[in-house]
Amino acid sequence: MIDKTSPVARRRPTGAAWLAIAALLGSAMPATAPAAPIASAKTWPREVQDVLTELKQDCRAEGGKFVVDRGAFATETEVTNDGKPDWVIAYAATRCTTSGYSAWCGTAGCITAILGSTPAGLREIYNDNLRDWKVVPVGARRKGLETSVHGTACGGFGAEVCMQTLAWNGKKWDMVKQYRWTDADYAASQKAGGAPEAPPPVHAARWQFAGSGAGAIAATTDHPDFVALGLRCQPGGGVYMTMVPKPGLALPPAGQPLFVDFKGSANGDFSAVQPLVQEPGKSDLSGPLDPGVEQLLIGADSGLELLASRDGGDEWRDLDYLSLAGSTAAVRALRQQCAGVAGSVASRQTAGQKTAAPLGIVPGYYVTESESCAAPGFETIYYDGRRLGLMRGGAPGSEDENVVGPLGAAERSGKSFLLADWGIEAAILSPTRIQLTIQDTEAPRRWCPADQIPANRRVR
Incomplete structure (x- = not known):
């Protein structure tokens, strides 16, 4: 499945994430000191x-x-x-x-x-x-x-x-x-000419992983443009990226997104844009991790080129190169912790609910574990024992419309079911976690309450 959306965060993680970074590095780091935007240049003719x-x-x-x-x-x-x-x-x-x-x-x-x-x-x-x-x-x-x-x-x-x-x-x-x-x-x-110019700053710090469960974090520090860049699990599901900028980074008005473009070249030029929102009086900027950015962070590149836009993408500014030393191991370790957090939350939410045959999972909606229930990506899966739904939220008649129909025959093979009518194989990881194979094996999905799913993705 390809995530075609990257919603801007409407809320942000607490400063506790950056206390974890401070403990990881053994140094104090302000989590809430305001960073003033750079004043605009003189008005041009x-x-x-x-x-x-x-x-x-x-x-x-x-x-x-x-x-x-x-x-x-x-x-x-x-x-x-x-x-x-x-x-x-x-x-x-x-x-x-x-x-x-x-x-x-x-x-x-x-x-x-x-x-x-x-x-x-x-x-x-x-x-x-x-x-x-x-x-x-x-x-x-x-x-x-x-x-x-x-x-x-x-x-x-x-x-x-x-x-x-x-x-x-x-x-x-x-x-x-x-x-x-x-x-x-x-x-x-x-x-x-005097003394030769100092070489440009080079980011070489390794990504590190620390903590467990909801307190787990993967982060890198000492970038020329920001103090730290980190990822952490969200209790309600999904992974957030948070950046603690340095004073030289021009920021958008409070409540408006800073767009950061991450570009790799190991598998051909590929880029993905991460929106991050700063709240008034706070220095850090946060947003749900864009799936494309995550793929770059764990990909084959040794580092990524960065751009930033403070005006919604009208103009962009070069940022310094981002080292990916240790990023793959750190992000994957975080993912394991996030999966456990999401699974625990789903288990508590479904306590007392019955599973539905033939798949043996709790009826309802399933989103990728990297996403929040309120802001799923391209496709949410619906299951009630009799029907399956591919909920994409588009208008009726569009290519992204919701598709709901009979489940059809479910042929069991070990812990997986082949749903021939849908061309899907579903591996059952637990009563609240599944993993689908359509063209490729996708990331695990977890159960979400119906009242947390966007209205345009609910079965009517």
């Missing part, structure tokens, strides 16, 4: 925003996610010498997930545009590949643009540095100066 909007629309037309570093995309400056702001646009600060990282850059540098001020507003006065740029004096109280361009512009090789200084005359750019770097220029640049 309409013409600058229009450039970003067009790039975003082009990306969406390709079916990709639009990733942007707003802080690097637009820089206010003054190069037209009229005392009014001009804007430098760095196309390399954006990318579309369908185009990769190299759409705007090459050996000549990256596409850079300048929107210059005119009586009619900003208009594009420059658009070309640049390796670097800065504003420099070009005369008495006049400024120009010093650029580093492809070496062939100075008659050299592409890897060499060619410097051009340009001045805007109101209609076009005049070449004020052009020269090819000498060995002395390279040496001076290296000397002036």
